[in-house]
Amino acid sequence: MPNQDELELLQELGDTVGTPKLKEKVRMSCNHVDVFYNETAQAIFDVSVDLGKNQILAMIGPSGCGKSTLLRCLNRMNDTIDGCIVNGEITLDGEDIYNKTIDPVLLRANVGMVFQKPNPFPKSIYDNVAYGPRLHGLTKNASELDDLVEESLTKAGLWKETKDRLNKPGTGLSGGQQQRLCIARTIAVKPEVILMDEPTSALDPIATATIEELMYDLKSSYTIAVVTHSMQQAARISDRTAYFHLGRLVEVNNTDDVFTNPEHKLTENYITGRFG
């Protein structure tokens, strides 16, 4: 529960400061989103924010601030949680992703997700990447599938390391390689948006740097939203940074501005290490 000081601050919060909404090149858009985990427990309060095309949006904030909850709403991962209610509107290229006509499985191919711990399937490296394209019938024959697997592994920066061991288990790779395999698996179904939930928190600094470099390369083709507890990572890789606090979106601004001159006192306190 928020303490008295925090409650007073939240009452003064009002609207999100900065530039949560974009004038152009919007890929995904959240409008007045509220999320409840049951009738009384509200996790997200009236969040409106856009994800720009070919941009990385970093979502930061203390534990329990709602950043992962919002991320999981972007490809309807929360549908699997009993009692979870999402109000408001979330659109992908202008279309409401919570519309009853939308197939969540197809949506999740369009809006892929990479998790904190690398989770390759207990299959070969090749089959890990080929799994999605097979499921969605994206290729006509084996040769096309081979090409798609190679293209995805290349984009994920893993082709050179794995081309001679494609039939070996994905679980036999190192942690950083496994995470890149998961990214290749996500890319293989040709998404527009990639969601990443603390994608490097289980990796060493070298593997982290490789993934960050990969994210930087990937943004020319995709829109990326990343939840991270590392403020240095948010500062290094993102174009825009969103700061969440107690389920509210406090501030969204260009990353340079957030880390040199944030608009909101709560953002300043958090990124300078003034409260936990």
Added chain:
Amino acid sequence: MNTQDHISQAYNDELEEVRSKVLTMGGLVEDHFQGATKALLKGDTELASDIAKYDYKVNALEVEIDDDCTSLIARRQPTAGDLRNVFAVIKIVTDLERIGDESEKIASFVTELSVDTKSMTIYNSLKSMIKTAREILSAALDCYARLDAKQALEVAKLDEDLDSNFNDLKRTLITYLIEDVKNIEDFIRVMWCARSIERVGDHAKNICQYVVYVAHGNDIRHITDQKE
């Protein structure tokens, strides 16, 4: 932006130590400038020699503070107000060190003067310039100590008065240079001293601008240049 209230008390202490060293350096530089200009007005060569000898203390502090800031950046990765604070400190100590150099220059010219400045017609103008420069420097350091951006903007404006005083004094000195050729070397020494005093005002103005940057994140340097 205060240096306190971080979760890490060690971080609070490190930032506070840097701030405290900058204030010490500021006090030292102010004393040196005070001493050098006093020596200039009184023709006190003994005082001038002492001032010229002690500039090394200011230089040593500059190196020490720069080293502390490098360490803070490497170990703490400061952000937002803390980052602006550390960045401004790096810039401020450069200005302080240069004020120290200007004081040293004034002091060494005093030791070379063959006549007392009191005997010169420009004495009152010089005295007035020194008074303004001392006020600006003292007020700029005060603004940094209190991080008072509003006051810093006011103090920065005073540098225009100092520039104007310097230009008046320069014009008068040029007239004397033409009329009184036998004292030409002393006039040139006084001119250099006046130039140093004017530069001290510029450095103090820079400090005021960094105070505004730390407090509000606005870089107000060279705004007039851009308009021109």
